[in-house]
Amino acid sequence: MNRTARLYALVEDLRAAAPRPLTVAALATRFDVSTRTVQRDLQTLMETGVPVRSIPGRGGGWSIDPAMTLPPIRLTADEASALIAVLATADSTTPYAGAARTAAQKIAAAMTGPASAAAQELAARIVTLPTRGDSAIRTAVEQALATNTVLQLSYTDAAGHESKRVVEPVGLLTAGGRWYLIGWCRTRRAGRGFRLDRIAAVAPTNEQAQPHDLAELLRGSAAVGAVQPTALASLGPPP
Template identity: 85%
Template sequence: MNRTDRLYALVEELRAAAPRLLTVAALATRFEVSTRTVQRDLQTLMQTGVPVRSIPGRGGGWSIDPEMTLPPIHLTADEASALTAALAAADASTPYAGAARTAAQKIVASMAGPASAAAQELAARIVTLPTHGDSAIRTAVEHALANNMVLRLSYTDAAGHESNRVVEPAGLLTADGRWYLIAWCRTRRAGRGFRLDRIAAAAPTGEQAQPHNLTELLRGSAAAGAVQPTALASLTPPR
C-alpha cells in the first residue's frame, strides 16, 4: 500500500472506530508499518486539516470526529476531470474560490487509480490568465452572505457614479462571466444588484440582516428569469 492509499485508509479506520480511541501500535499492526510511520502519517493528516486528535496518557490514543469528515468517495475518471475543470474555472474573482480550491484538493487527494490519473493529466493541460480582484472585498461579501450580515459598500455604477450603500445580502447572481451581489439596499429601499468588480470597499457592520427572498428581489429586473444552476439543484432542500 502506497502512502496516499494508507493516509486515506487511516482516516477510514479511525472513522469506523469512532468514538473509540485507537493506539499507534494498533494502527501500525493493522497497516503493517512501523509506529514511527503511523505517527508521521497522523501528523500529516492533522496538518492538512483532517480533524484527528490525540488523547495522551494511559488509555489514550487517536480518534476522529466522523461528523467532520467525508465518507468514502468513489469518482469515475470523467467525474474527476469535471472536478478539475470546475476548479480551474474558479479563479480569484469567483466567490468562495479559496474554500472551493481547498475542498477540491482534499477530494482529489483521496482519489487513486484511473480517477486520480485523469485529474492530474487534465490539470497539467489547463492554464488561465490571472485576474486582479480585491480579496478583502470578496472575503467581506462571502462572510456577509454566509452569515446573513449587513454590509456597508462603496460602489461605482455603470455610469461611473460613486455612492455609499448599506445593504442586506440575499444571494449571488452569475451572468456572462460576471458576479453580482443581490441585496436589499437600505439607501434605495429596494432590491439591487452590485457587480463585485465595481465594489470599491466592503465593510461588515456587525448587524444581523433581515432575511430576503432572492426571487422577489429579482422580480421586475433584467435577471427576473434567473434559475438555479443545474449542478446546485440537488444540494438545495425541497421547499
C-alpha cells in the first residue's frame, strides 16, 4: 500500500471506530508499518486540516470527528481533473477561495499514475490574471454567511459615495465576473446587493440574522432571473 492510500485508509479506520480512539500500535499493526510511520502519517493528516486528535491517558489514542470528514468519493480521472481545473481558477476575489485551493491540492495528492500526470498537464494549461481583493473582507463575508450573523459594512457605491450599512447576509451572486453579497440592509430597510470589491471595511457581529428568502430579495432587481448553477442546485432542499 502506497502512502497516499494509507493516509486515506487511516482516516477511514478512525472514522469507523469513532468516537472510540485507536492506538498508534494498533494502527501500525493494521497497516504493517512502524509506529514511527503511523505517527508521521497522523501528523501529516493534522497539517492538511483533517480533524484528527490525540487523546492522552489510559484508554487514549487517536480519534477523528466523523461529522467533520467525508467518506471516500469515487471520482473518475476526468471528474477529478475537471475539479482540479475549476478549483485552480479561484483567485483572491472568489468566495471560499482558500478552501477551494486546499481541496484541489487534496484531490491532486490522491491521484496517482497516468491520471495524476493528466491532471497536472491540464492544470498547467490554465492561467488566470490575478486581481486584487481584500482577503480579510472576503473571509468576514464568508463567515457571516456560514454562521448567519449580521455584518456592519462601510460601502462605496458606483457614484463613489461611502455609507455605513448594517446587513443581514442572505447569499452570494456572481455576474459579469463580479461577486455580490445579497442581503437585507437594515439601514435602507430593503434587499440590496453589495459588490465585494466595493466593501471598504467590515465589522462582524455576534448577532444572528433573521431568515430571508434569496429569490424574494432579488425580485424586482436586475438579478431577478438569477438561478443556481446546475452543480449546486442538486444540493439544495427538495421543492
